Amino acid sequence: MKYDVVVIGAGPAGMSAAIRLRKNGSSVAVIDEQHAPGGQIWRGVERNSGPVAEALGTDYRKGAALVQAFRACGADYMPETQVWQIEEGWNLFLTSGGKARRIGARVVLLANGAQERPVPFPGWTLPGVMTVGAAQILLKSGGMLPQGDVWIAGAGPLPLLYAIQLLGLEGRIAGFLDTSRKPGIAALTKLSGAWRDIPGLLKGARWLRDLRKSGKMVRGFHDLHAVGDGRLQYLEWQSAGERRKVKADVLLVHEGVVPRIHETMALGCAHEWNELQNYFTPRLDGWGETSKAGLFVAGDAGGIGGWLAATLSGEIAGLGIAKHLDVSFDAEGERHRAGLDKRLASARALRPFLDALYPPPTASIADEVIVCRCEEVTAAQIRSVAKVSAPDPNAVKAATRCGMGPCQGRQCGYSVQALVAEAHGIPPRDVSFFNIRPPLKPVTLGEIATLGDLEDAS
Amino acid sequence: MFKSVHEKPGKASDMTVLVNGVEIGAWNGETVASVLLRAPGAGRGSTVSRTPRLPYCQMGVCFECLVIVDGNASMQGCLVPVAPGMRIESQHGPREISK
Numbered sequence: 343m344k345y346d347v348v349v350i351g352a353g354p355a356g357m358s359a360a361i362r363l364r365k366n367g368s369s370v371a372v373i374d375e376q377h378a379p380g381g382q383i384w385r386g387v388e389r390n391s392g393p394v395a396e397a398l399g400t401d402y403r404k405g406a407a408l409v410q411a412f413r414a415c416g417a418d419y420m421p422e423t424q425v426w427q428i429e430e431g432w433n434l435f436l437t438s439g440g441k442a443r444r445i446g447a448r449v450v451l452l453a454n455g456a457q458e459r460p461v462p463f464p465g466w467t468l469p470g471v472m473t474v475g476a477a478q479i480l481l482k483s484g485g486m487l488p489q490g491d492v493w494i495a496g497a498g499p500l501p502l503l504y505a506i507q508l509l510g511l512e513g514r515i516a517g518f519l520d521t522s523r524k525p526g527i528a529a530l531t532k533l534s535g536a537w538r539d540i541p542g543l544l545k546g547a548r549w550l551r552d553l554r555k556s557g558k559m560v561r562g563f564h565d566l567h568a569v570g571d572g573r574l575q576y577l578e579w580q581s582a583g584e585r586r587k588v589k590a591d592v593l594l595v596h597e598g599v600v601p602r603i604h605e606t607m608a609l610g611c612a613h614e615w616n617e618l619q620n621y622f623t624p625r626l627d628g629w630g631e632t633s634k635a636g637l638f639v640a641g642d643a644g645g646i647g648g649w650l651a652a653t654l655s656g657e658i659a660g661l662g663i664a665k666h667l668d669v670s671f672d673a674e675g676e677r678h679r680a681g682l683d684k685r686l687a688s689a690r691a692l693r694p695f696l697d698a699l700y701p702p703p704t705a706s707i708a709d710e711v712i713v714c715r716c717e718e719v720t721a722a723q724i725r726s727v728a729k730v731s732a733p734d735p736n737a738v739k740a741a742t743r744c745g746m747g748p749c750q751g752r753q754c755g756y757s758v759q760a761l762v763a764e765a766h767g768i769p770p771r772d773v774s775f776f777n778i779r780p781p782l783k784p785v786t787l788g789e790i791a792t793l794g795d796l797e798d799a800s
Numbered sequence: 801m802f803k804s805v806h807e808k809p810g811k812a813s814d815m816t817v818l819v820n821g822v823e824i825g826a827w828n829g830e831t832v833a834s835v836l837l838r839a840p841g842a843g844r845g846s847t848v849s850r851t852p853r854l855p856y857c858q859m860g861v862c863f864e865c866l867v868i869v870d871g872n873a874s875m876q877g878c879l880v881p882v883a884p885g886m887r888i889e890s891q892h893g894p895r896e897i898s899k
């Protein structure tokens with residue numbers, strides 16, 4: 343089967359691009375790891391109603407209209423499907439339901455979004471420790487609320503948003519460890535423009551104030567440890583010269599989000615380093631095309647901008663792709679008439695401020711901390727190799743197995759980069775990322791066997 | 801560790817699934833990785849030290865949710881929606897084939 347366009351990801355960017363391209367009459371397939379469209383931001387939006395949808399807020403409920411338009415646009419939607427290899431030209435190798443197959447495309451659009459930035463600390467592998475994003479997904483998926491002594495540690499808009507959603511459903515938080523540097527998470531509440539959801543904002547401000555009054559807000563601490571025997575039981579940290587210890591059942595951590603780059607890295611696209619947020623982005627032209635002709639990126643995968651910017655960059659990529667498929671198509675005119683650049687600029691207006699307000703953590707990772715969760719490689723092991731080899735994460739990988747586990751460096755990549763930079767006394771931007779090789783997702787021999795005759799599959 | 805807002809005394813869950821042979825209630829819309837956080841002793845053993853692990857990211861990027869679903873090993877539990885009667889089993893140590 344060959345399509346004009348294969349879109350990977352059915353979040354705001356992927357859905358918007360697909361709708362746009364279908365209007366132009368292109369044949370479109372949309373591949374999604376999830377079982378329903380919406381991406382992480384609008385996960386479960388077709389199913390959630392009542393108090394859960396209410397608590398998730400107006401921005402969440404806005405997703406329903408786009409999902410509905412996407413369902414009706416005539417693209418072939420392939421849920422619960424993983425892409426494990428992309429070949430230039432373009433061929434995509436997929437698995438779903440234990441079977442592999444190949445589809446062809448004239449153009450590929452990556453709209454696979456972002457992931458939370460992994461920040462290793464002592465005890466982060468203990469059951470009971472997970473990300474704020476994970477907890478929010480659990481809330482959107484099955485209405486799950488964390489139980490017992492629930493702590494949040496982190497910085498950025500997401501922990502605050504999640505806390506508001508949780509409290510809206512009578513959830514409880516034992517304390518909030520604010521890891522942001524000055525001016526602190528409270529500064530966010532001054533940015534009314536950042537939140538179209540004013541009642542939610544007021545609730546958040548009130549909650550922050552109450553939290554500070556009740557002494558549940560912890561600031562200016564360091565050396566956080568998650569401690570327990572087989573599961574999280576306590577948190578410990580250093581504050582004002584003292585060691586503090588509290589009971590904890592759940593710890594939710596968050597230090598911002600970074601684009602998913604495994605696909606563009608594996609394909610050898612040119613990348614750029616974001617100095618403010620310490621992440622790589624694929625280098626894109628004004629339509630979202632990468633350094634490889636016919637490969638486009640839209641949404642957070644091309645740089646973190648949030649859901650509104652993602653829908654607009656998806657539309658722009660859709661127009662750029664339409665032009666790529668038919669040079670006579672007036673993409674510039676359409677772009678201008680729809681006011682896409684103006685709307686995108688306003689959607690992105692606050693981003694530089696947020697990026698500056700919440701810089702990525704730069705604290706050195708303690709020697710005993712497990713950096714590679716899959717292969718259980720510590721910072722000390724990585725340092726000892728990094729010191730005696732070229733400033734290249736791949737040398738660390740070869741010597742320690744760090745980054746060779748099933749996550750393929752999605753959790754440890756930037757930490758290894760930072761440790762290598764530290765060992766050589768150079769800035770992280772001068773250190774490359776792991777070489778990423780297919781398969782992009784683990785695939786079994788049994789699944790590959792189902793590919794059968796490749797010619798038949800095409 | 802987690803509890804659904806839909807769970808009310810005297811109200812049945814949407815379905816039941818089996819985790820390591822034990823029946824547990826599950827809710828429409830949740831994934832296998834979500835169930836693992838509620839089922840006692842459902843964690844994975846890490847590859848090297850065999851210490852217990854539970855799902856970390858819920859979005860497909862940490863692989864702490866690798867699990868055996870209806871006999872298929874090394875499934876990412878956070879990408880698999882629950883279904884009535886589903887058999888979920890913990891996976892210990894490294895993945896067998898794949899790569």
Ligand code: FES
Pocket residue numbers: 833855856857858859860861862863864865866876877878879
């Ligand atoms: S919980 Fe992280 S990959 Fe499933």
